[in-house]
Amino acid sequence: MTVPPSTPHPYRTTGEPMLLRPAHDADLDRVAAVTVDEPVSWIPADRYRAELAEAMYRPEWTWIAERDGRVVARALWWGQSAGEHPLALDCLHVDGSVADRAALATDLLRAGHTAFREQGAPRPPLYNVTLPNGWRDDPAVAAAMAWRREAALAAGLTVEVERLRLEWTPKDGVPEPAAPRLTFHEASDEEFLVVFRRIAQGSLDAETRKNLAAKGAEATARHELEYYRDCPGERAWWRIARTADGTVAGLAIPSATPYNPNVGYLGVVPELRGRGYVDELLAEITRSHAGRGAELITATTDTGNAPMAAAFARAGYRNTEIRMIFSAPTD
Structure with missing residues (x-):
């Protein structure tokens, strides 16, 4: 069952009003249609829809920033199908047209964290970003990581750990x-x-x-x-x-x-x-x-x-x- 949406949060950047809020069922096509053109991990439409059907993504765990009816930022939190609260932020994206991407991302994270806390979550979900090996040497990847890192730290996710992902076949x-x-x-x-x-x-x-x-x-x-x-x-x-x-x-x-x-x-x-x-x-x-x-x-x-x-x-x-x-x- 979808939790009733929280009161939208007003936001302004370079004089342009925006609303920050959890998604409604009617928003999900627009949310899924968002694409990320930066070289970092993100959730494509097919995976979002598939895991939405299994309640691993949910409208109330999906937060958006809207400008003139257009989704210009999204935060997709993930949790277990039977879970009460989200466990991890899987995708954080702010459109390149936004003047201060880190500031809008920070406010989006803070709004989501506040809502989860009000719903009984014991602590904010962690944020995972997947990057290629040697990412610091690639200017495009480093730039995409920089504003996301700034937002995560400003939103209170201040414990930072770098991990290797490994595979065996x-x-x-x-x-x-x-x-x-x-x-x-x-x-x-x-x-x-x-x-x-x-x-x-x-x-x-x-x-x-x-x-x-x-x-x-x-x-x-x-x-x-x-x-x-x-x-x-x-x-x-x-x-x-x-x-x-x-x-x-x-x-x-x-x-x-x-x-x-x-x-x-x-x-x-x-x-x-x-x-x-x-x-x-x-x-x-x-x-x-x-x-x-x-x-x-x-x-x-x-x-x-x-x-x-x-x-x-x-x-x-x-x-x-x-x-x-x-x-x-x-x-």
Whole structure:
């Protein structure tokens, strides 16, 4: 059911009045018809319509800026089909005819964030921008990113992380350790919580470090557990890794997005890091998906997490693009 539209927000740029508001059902053809001519990720009409039908995009999560009845800016927030609130901003576009694109984009984000908060969202959705490798060296890509970054920061999404997006396909081969040292076991949620807590200590993952600093180890572990339980992947795929003497070495969580299998979460407990166990954990996840016939496995890791990036390279995962992620600070 479509939520009744919020009161439009007036906006002016170079003397031209605009209205900022969530879309109505009658707007959706115009929203879908918007095209982005900049070299950054955006949502084309066919994907928007398909995921609108599955309630992953929704009119109330689609915000537009209107000038003389024409859509000159749009923000498309995405969420899970059964979700109550949007999780991520997938597309932010302001027409090149607008004098200050960053200013209008900022106001559009702020208007959306305010509406989501009034509807009970605990925090603003994050913003994902997908870019080509080496994007800083391409003036057109750098310019397209600059005003979007300015808007995201001004709208309160001030935690900025750059991530590698990686892919594995069957032609890359299933990694098989020469001399496996770990065995993999099913375990209860409580057992996984213990390992999540241990892995968080000293993690190089930016999101884990942010949550650990803001909420502590227990809350961070529960957040990770709940997040991966809510993902499309099966809970039955999860494994805890043990050494030959039964010592817990880490965990491996094959997961999935709404689009394909992915490497959800893996980590080694602090006292066993530096021994190459990460390769066996990643190999277990890859084998798990490959055994179910996966034709594509995706993964991401922070550019600052050099050991994890190196492990992906050793396992045959290829870096296909860059993701810039902007999020609000954790309370």
